Amino acid sequence: MFDIQYIHNYPGISPFAKEPILLALITPSGLISKEIYQRCLNLFAHYPEWLSDELSQHLTEMKDPPPLELSPQVLLGKTIAQWTLAALNEVRGFIQAAGADVTPDGRIQVWLGFHHIQVSKTALELTLRALLLAGDSTEGISIQNKAIIDQQLNALWLDCKQCHPDYQARILMYAAQQLGIPFLPFIENSRFWQFGWGCNARVFMESASNKDGMLAAHWAGSKVSSKQIFVQLGMPTPQYLLVQHQEQLEEAALKVGWPCVIKPLNCGGGKGVSANIQNLATLKKGYHYARKFSSDSLMVERHIEGDDYRIMVIGGKVSAVIRRDPASITGDGIQTISQLIKQLNKNRTTNLVKSAYKRPIMIDDVLIAQLEQQDVSLNYVPATGVKISLRSNANISTGGSGTDVSTGVHPDLIKAAEAIATTMGLHTTGVDYITTDISRSWSEGAGTFIEVNTTPGLDVLISSGLDPLTVGTQVLGETIASVPICFIVVSPEELDIVMEILQQKSLSDDKGWSCKQKVSIGSLTLNTEGMSPQQATEVMLRHQSLHQAIVVYDTEQLMRYGAPISQCEQVLVSPMAVKVLSRPWIGMLKGLPSKNTLSTCGIEEICIQLTQYY
Incomplete structure (x- = not known):
């Protein structure tokens, strides 16, 4: 029903787009006008968030025969281009170019941007299969065909995760585009991206750049080194011990004191972390959970009461202070914890841009253990207003949320975070701090420093309400530009x-x-x-x-x-x-x-x- 011919690809700027594109000719056969409209309608009915306002109007104003500007070929071309672009950017990607026109002989010419040309070709071919599976029934796509389309999309998104820019690079690309800053891969098919050209360029991997020193990356990449540097700089940090075997847990917990935290030394994003552990049985569970992520030594650290704060430092200055709250739900007296989690996850999709970088809350062994500590289960119905904690750690990557509290921070914390970043040689960093009162200094016994991050997630800033353009602009700084x-x-x-x-x-x-x-x-x-x-x-x-x-x-x-x-x-x-x-x-x-x-x-x-x- 669809014949596709790839006729060209432009790695540079062309009359079609200001980014790399592939060019394809698609020949539809055996489709009548009404059938094309129904297939397009069915496809977007299953994925309504991928439908633009313009195309939505076209589909809702279907007429038979259609007006010339809404010809079947035009609508089909717009649908193919738009649906493919949305699929490519759903999980990872910053592709902007997609369009279509109709050739004099009735074929559809489609141009489509790419980060990796084979991934974009795969997506385009998937769209054509999806149109066939969408069917021409007014009842919509069958359950069986929906499952097939979703399965193929999930396979595509695995490729996108491997070959497309990560979400942090996307934030920087968005800012660079708005600021007129060129960017290109520094190493092909890698996570290293160059922003600017020549003497005005900087290379980024996530939010870290070649402006950060080698020693800084080494220090911040080691939780032990971070804590040692805190001590050497006169900053408070919790007592800790390293363990390699389960038999060492009890002695370590007794020395650092209960409650405690256990975490891998070489993981970020809250992976393998269990906090506020009250007894040896729970500590052993935390040990086994951490072992899923690391076979190296684990850190057993004194748990500090208070809220978790990420102090973002960019270019030697604090740009924001975010309170990070662990994932939780609040009861309504009607729904179970499981139902409340499902309701909360409705607006937390794989598309981080649309969900404002809020992650879905995963139901796993760690969540179950957290509920058990509160003597509840997934089937429990919390009373109205009762808050149930779902995680012990406050990372955004595990479903936590953030709140911008930059205006109420004690000046000592601002100076300390800037001193840490400057002394370690980090251009962009996140300093983690726990306190019961962010408006008080640690000298008043109110808080302590936990660790330093070389690649702090920019998502925590955006999920807390900061504008993506502002965040990306701050990280890029004022010196990145092209050259004449x-x-x-x-x-x-x-x-x-x-x-x-x-x-x-x-x-x-x-x-x-x-x-x-x-x-x-x-x-x-x-x-x-x-x-x-x-x-x-x-x-x-x-x-x-x-x-x-x-x-x-x-x-x-x-x-x-x-x-x-x-x-x-x-x-x-x-x-x-x-x-x-x-x-x-x-x-x-x-x-x-x-x-x-x-x-x-x-x-x-x-x-x-x-x-x-x-």
């Missing part, structure tokens, strides 16, 4: 002339050029053998010695790969190149964010400008 680039487009015959001039001149060490898959920065020639023009240009842009650059493409390279940069200071196009390029490609070049508009220059003038560049 002159983008030159010539005919294939003129490319060798430009290349000869580039190779004849001596560059200063802060200037670079990319042409014919060759790259130089100053006197340094980089190894770009076997790379595409796009990849070669990105190699140059990763070097932080680069302050200024020239990028040269011929028309064939431009139309094959797209422009390798999303912004530049100047665009020069030779008259011979203008003759070859179609109007959409000229429009794309004119649309590059540049200080100067596109200039048409003869090859002689281009050569003169190249000479002046040196």
Whole structure:
């Protein structure tokens, strides 16, 4: 019923989008107008949150025969593009481009962004299968077919988790897009992303960056080192002991005192943590739970009464203080604990953006044990207003919630957190602190420092009500930006002339050029053998010695790969190149964010400008 043909992919900027896209032609056959509308309607009825307002209006205003602007092919193309894009971004991803139009011969041309091209192809093909499974019945999709679609989506989302940017990178990408900051993978198919170009770039892995020192990462990555540094800096921290075997638990608990906490040394996000342990039997359960995450030594630490606070420090200054509350439900006198959890989870989906980064609460052994400590079970019906704790730890990743309390924090805590981050050499960090009163200093006996995080979850800030753009902007800082680039487009015959001039001149060490898959920065020639023009240009842009650059493409390279940069200071196009390029490609070049508009220059003038560049 659907034949799909992949005709091209653009890793650079094209007339279709300002991000990498694939281009496909889809030929529907054997579908009548009314059937197409019903299939689209059924598909979005099962996934209503993926439906845009525009498409929703199209579907609710179905007519037979439909008006020209709502033709079956147009609606089908919009549905395919929109549903595929939503599926790709549901769990992880920051793909913006998706669209469709109808060719003169009635086929549907679809363009779709990608982080990993095979994942986007898989999603597109899944959408076509889903349309077939959606059926044309006014009763909607059958239960059996819904299950098949959901199963295939879950398989896709596993690929997205492996190949798409994580949610923290997404927050930074969103801010970078709004601020006009370019970004690219620093290492392909990894979690390392570069924001900015050349001397104005910084590389991030989650919220950590190459601005953080190696020692800082080592110290903060070790819970023991963090606590030792607290002591060396004169900051209070709970007593602790390390255990390797279950037989050591009782002695450790007696030395640190009851109640206590047990946790792995090498895990974050609350994994393996059990807190407020009152007796040896519960401590043993906590030991076995922690062992699911680590075979190394475990930390038994004195439990400190009070609320859990994350003090976020960015660029040496406290940006926010968040109270983190463990997952809990409040009784209504009617529903069981299990039903109340289900109700709470309705707005906590796998789509972290839509759920404001609030995680679903998982019913597992840890939750059951927490209920047992309160002498209740999942079938228990709490009275109206009675609060039931579901976790002992307050991590957002395990269903906890956050509240911004930045305005009521004692000045000593602000100064202490900033001193810790600065001394350890951490640009972005989260300092965990427990106290019964955040408005009092620890010198009054009100609190203690727990640990330092090199990759503090930015989700805790957003789930507490802070604006994602503000959070991303703070982490990126004020120094990340592009570098001045002159983008030159010539005919294939003129490319060798430009290349000869580039190779004849001596560059200063802060200037670079990319042409014919060759790259130089100053006197340094980089190894770009076997790379595409796009990849070669990105190699140059990763070097932080680069302050200024020239990028040269011929028309064939431009139309094959797209422009390798999303912004530049100047665009020069030779008259011979203008003759070859179609109007959409000229429009794309004119649309590059540049200080100067596109200039048409003869090859002689281009050569003169190249000479002046040196």
